[in-house]
Amino acid sequence: MDFLKQMWQLQQVEVEMVRLRKEWDHIKELAARESRSDLDAIRSGIEKAREQWQSIKEEYDAAVQETQSIGNKLVQHEEQLYQQGGQSKELLSLQQKISELEKRKAYLEEKQLGHINRLDELEQRIANETLRLQRLEEQSRSRSARLAERQKEIKSEYGKWKEQREELRGEIPGYMLDIYNDLVAQKKRPMALLKNANCGACGIEQSVLNVNALKKGNQYTRCSSCGRILVPQQQVADLLKEESDE
Ligand SMILES: [Zn+2]
Numbered sequence: 001m002d003f004l005k006q007m008w009q010l011q012q013v014e015v016e017m018v019r020l021r022k023e024w025d026h027i028k029e030l031a032a033r034e035s036r037s038d039l040d041a042i043r044s045g046i047e048k049a050r051e052q053w054q055s056i057k058e059e060y061d062a063a064v065q066e067t068q069s070i071g072n073k074l075v076q077h078e079e080q081l082y083q084q085g086g087q088s089k090e091l092l093s094l095q096q097k098i099s100e101l102e103k104r105k106a107y108l109e110e111k112q113l114g115h116i117n118r119l120d121e122l123e124q125r126i127a128n129e130t131l132r133l134q135r136l137e138e139q140s141r142s143r144s145a146r147l148a149e150r151q152k153e154i155k156s157e158y159g160k161w162k163e164q165r166e167e168l169r170g171e172i173p174g175y176m177l178d179i180y181n182d183l184v185a186q187k188k189r190p191m192a193l194l195k196n197a198n199c200g201a202c203g204i205e206q207s208v209l210n211v212n213a214l215k216k217g218n219q220y221t222r223c224s225s226c227g228r229i230l231v232p233q234q235q236v237a238d239l240l241k242e243e244s245d246e
Helices: 002-035 040-084 089-171 174-185 208-216 233-245
Strands: 191-195 229-232
Touching: 002 089, 002 174, 002 191, 002 229, 002 233, 040 089, 174 229, 191 233, 208 229, 229 233
Parallel strands: 191 229
Antiparallel strands: none
16 A cells, blocks of 8 residues: 555645745735835935925025125115215115115024025935935845745745656545545545554544554555544654654
């Protein structure tokens, strides 16, 4: 009954294939998470900071321009003041204008200082965030590359297992495969080791008749409780050894 050993192998192969399919799905999920942009929040933060910088820069430029034109006006007015000399109505109004312009100029200069601070702050933030984004993008790219690499490995491993499964299925008698497939359809691992006189899957003790039939080696036996196909431990000892060595 060599086919019991082959069936045990078949089960191991299929367990491995299920494991690889699960890993495949998990990797697909992880890869989707990488392509879904968790980094968009950082990108839009940088974009917003750039827009803010632009609008503050415009305000700053306007303030600089106004300050310059006030400066020019002040020079003119001071010349007029110098030329007029003495006391007059015009003189008073000129002095008043000068004092108003100076107030406005001081206000604008104060504002420019505020603008410069805000612009510095924004530039720093943009630089930091851009650096952070680049680092995260790089990490994401390398994670994606690793996932793609593993996907390739899984594909090739899976292909090998699939070949082995086909080979084993070809060697196992059809009526045994029917029982095997039926148990798989019941969501059971179809094969169980016979440990002493007990089913290795459900633990139920088998009748002496059952055990002897299997030990004589000319009959297959199913567990009297769970229906699994029993394999004497000795028959798969080499396979089990290989597994525990891995
Ligand atoms: Zn059982």
